[in-house]
Amino acid sequence: MARLEHHVFICVNERSADDPRGCCASRGGSEIRGLFSDELKARGLKSKIRANKAGCLDLCSRGPVVVVYPSGIWYSPQSGDDVRMIVEDHLIGGKPVTDLQISRT
Numbered sequence: 001m002a003r004l005e006h007h008v009f010i011c012v013n014e015r016s017a018d019d020p021r022g023c024c025a026s027r028g029g030s031e032i033r034g035l036f037s038d039e040l041k042a043r044g045l046k047s048k049i050r051a052n053k054a055g056c057l058d059l060c061s062r063g064p065v066v067v068v069y070p071s072g073i074w075y076s077p078q079s080g081d082d083v084r085m086i087v088e089d090h091l092i093g094g095k096p097v098t099d100l101q102i103s104r105t
Contacts, residue, residue: 009067010065011066032066059074073090
């Protein structure tokens with residue numbers, strides 16, 4: 001198997017509804033993960049880029065949270081259009097999508 005070019009970790013962590021931090025699961029994390037997987041498959045990129053489920057990435061209030069490695073760029077995509085833009089511009093084109101980036105601080 002060829003070496004992967006990117007790993008995309010998508011938080012799907014789930015907390016109880018009364019947790020003040022909230023969670024990515026309730027903000028669409030699983031759906032975003034599915035959109036990444038579908039987009040990569042449709043473009044024939046599953047052997048080069050992996051979309052993985054992740055536990056808590058500690059930015060709960062900003063979810064759904066996604067981090068791309070090896071670049072270490074963090075995103076909060078909210079829609080299929082956002083996912084397509086990250087795949088097209090960042091993962092394929094090598095240019096991070098600044099409008100969707102979030103800071104770890």
